Amino acid sequence: MARIGVLGISDGREHVHQRNSDFIREKQSVLVRSLRAAGHEVIEGGDPVNSNIAATAQARRLADSGVDVTVLYYAVWAFPHFTMLAASALDTPLVLAASTDPTEPGLVGMLAAGGALDQIGRDHTRTWGAPDDPEPLSHIGARATAAAAASGLRGLTFGRFGGRPMGMNTAVANTDQWQRSFGIDVEEIDQYELVLRSQHADPGEVRKAREWFEQYAGEVRYDGDKLTPELLERQIASYLAVREIIAERGLDFSGIKAQPELTENFATMDVTEALLNDPYDWNGPKQPHICATEADMDGALTMKLFSDVAGTPALFADVRHYHPDRDVWDLCNSGQHATWFAARSSDPAVNLARVRLCPEVFFFPAGGASVRHIAAPGTMTLGRLTRRDGRYRMQLMLGEFLEFDPATTAELVDRSTPEWPHAFARLDVPTETFLSRFGANHIHAVPGDHRAELRAVAQLLDLGLEEWSK
Template sequence: MARIGLLSISDGRDYVQRDVREHVTRAAQELAAMLVEAGHEVVTAPEHVESNVLATSQARHLADQHVDLTIFHHSVWTFPHFTMLAAEATPGPILMVANIDPQFPGMVGMLAGGGALDQIGRVHARAWGDLHDPATRSRILSQVRAGAAVQGLRGSTFGRIGGRPMGMYTATANTDQWMKTFGVDVEEIDQWEIVRRAENADASLVKQGRLWLEQHSAGVHYDGDRLTPELLERQIRSYYAMKELIAEWNLDFSGIKGQPELTANFCTMDIAEAFLNDPYDWEGPKQTHVTATEADMDGALTMQLLKLLTGDPVLFADVRHYHQDKDVWDLCNSGQHATWYAARSDDPLENLGKVNFLPEVFYFPAGGASVQHLAAPGDLTFARLTRADGAYRMHVMRGSFETYGAETDERMMRASTWEWPHAFARLQAPAEEFLTRFGSNHIHAVPGDHVADLRAVCDQLGIRYDGFGDAA
């Protein structure tokens, strides 16, 4: 849900105001009703902007309400300097909305005010048309959702557990740039904190977690070496250690380095990462907490934006393999996929019934359980924040997850690392384009079509939108 400021801008002539005031009020009420119906909160400025003084005072009033986005509503001809003064008093994203009506030329006022904002470089978005037209509603609501996501980032804290993993430049970012561009702070926390705190986890809750996984999953496949009940409980203890760190440091989203220190000497973080990203655990429903493996900062930031846009758990994966015969990618990374993706069900047990907990492979000598499943079919939006010559851009593309029957799925999973979670993705972008331009080994996704919302996010953040295939 977004908190939206609604500012009705009007004509500056008193003799015109008398004739249009009722229309301006009615038009604003219709817009507010549409936004409320869509699930958002609307804060309406007490007075119409009918003078330069009101342009500043009413915009400041809305700014004091800490709205996510401010709509400058043009339902009649408006004096452009009112727009300029209101923008000067508005700290967050601006959406200019206009009707198209020959009797009440709000479109003309939007164009005049918008052109003035362009001249001073003030970023804003525009939407126009009949509110009953789905295209008009879509333009408005995309900007509203983007505003909520962008403002949701600002003032948040990312917990970076560990440092740079295995020399990965794409997993690290400049904290100054994060604060300037996204308004996000970074709290550096040593991985020793997970080891230290894991020993203090509540033994009864840890046992409850182990029994829940044993009872409700497709299988916990102990081998007496890489996966034992003791190692599984150590992973569950690590999950509780992370929950403690999140609460103590007020972390909004996180990343865990893992390799090689924890994966070689303690246990993998697969259980912790999967269930932090899930909307449930053995204690019941909970809020998701975006957690990126390999402490991937730009990966976690992408995931947090997608979460704020959609509310859904967000996928994290390596672009592991390309099945050229099917034009399908195997998105696969140790333990990172939330178990929710196994069936994308509101019932945790339906998801868990498709999840196997398998002994870790040779990459991780400390052992533990790998959270293995195959993502359920469906349409998704894929995204990734990357940097080119130091400047942020967002790669965006549409695609879908597919499955092909048990025998083929098994064969394709075994072509890479069978024990890890997999998602077979058909991307709406040619493989040549993807491999030539994509700027990371990690990719992220959420169900549904969110391309327009991500365009709006990029505009509001002042970063480059970089679409692939049909999302270009």
């Protein structure tokens, strides 16, 4: 979770401050306990600020502690210039929070401070209520999570294996713009290095992984042609090769072009990409490494933000088909869905039991396994970073992944590509709006409703926001 700084602001008159300081501490302690109970790390600035010197010194201490967001707390009337001095020593996003206890003018203090910040153009948000009310706690938590995700991009390295896939302009971003807007560097890596390194993968480790799939997957559908034990081991060796390159070059997230060079001459990257995005492999739990198929840079960036906000793997899919009779979208892409989405369980055996490794289809003559499953049902946040006339925007919506009976599921997947993974989604956006305005063929999702955090991310990163609902 995020790291939150809390600084209580008081009255500059000593006799008033002495009267109010215990009241401020009492309210602030409830706020701090409530934020910690929600899973956040909270760092307090010290005693309530009642002087110019204290405002600057305590704010600097919070800044040095590396907080993601700073909450300036108003339980009483507070001298506004203390807020201004504290703000000048802080480069974090600011949340002004006021107690609504009517015995003291906390709202007045917040409004006076907020107006002063407005006059100098210092962005901030405001929230109010009792210190343990769900609404201000949710506001602060969402802002802090968003600030951690947004600032966490700076200094990251994206590894791009290969170049533009199949003429797909939306998969390629301007590296100067990424550096300027997000602080992200892009490391270009030839796919041939992946091929070379995979040839030197540890045979024992590769065999162990293949046997893990054979033991836990619902089916490994060897056909003696497009999917053989040797081809599956080649895909696993590719995963090990990418992991080695990630460690050597300090890659924080990545994308693999694959098509057409690897998919026609080596193997598909479906198993590699699924394992990278999963929170486990055959050796146990691990951190997901965000990896986008088709080296989709904006897709990977979206997945990185979504994953950091939600704390889960992020889904990558094509917007494959719309079934108007059911108001259902088929979100389907060749093997990119992490196996975690099959059941969203912390136990890989539960997820893999719903996964089939199928022989690849005619698109990919080199063969290998596709990672076929149906995404588990539940509320999902969906969207993508897209660009219009060179400016980034976040296109955002809520949706629901659906589960059908086996006969209906078979009918729906057979209409497209049954060997690939599918997520059947009902989106909270009119079909005409979505198809007329969505800026890419790839879409991304995480479980739960994380729109508040992603709205804040868009604001903090100076992105346009297009949020849709029916």
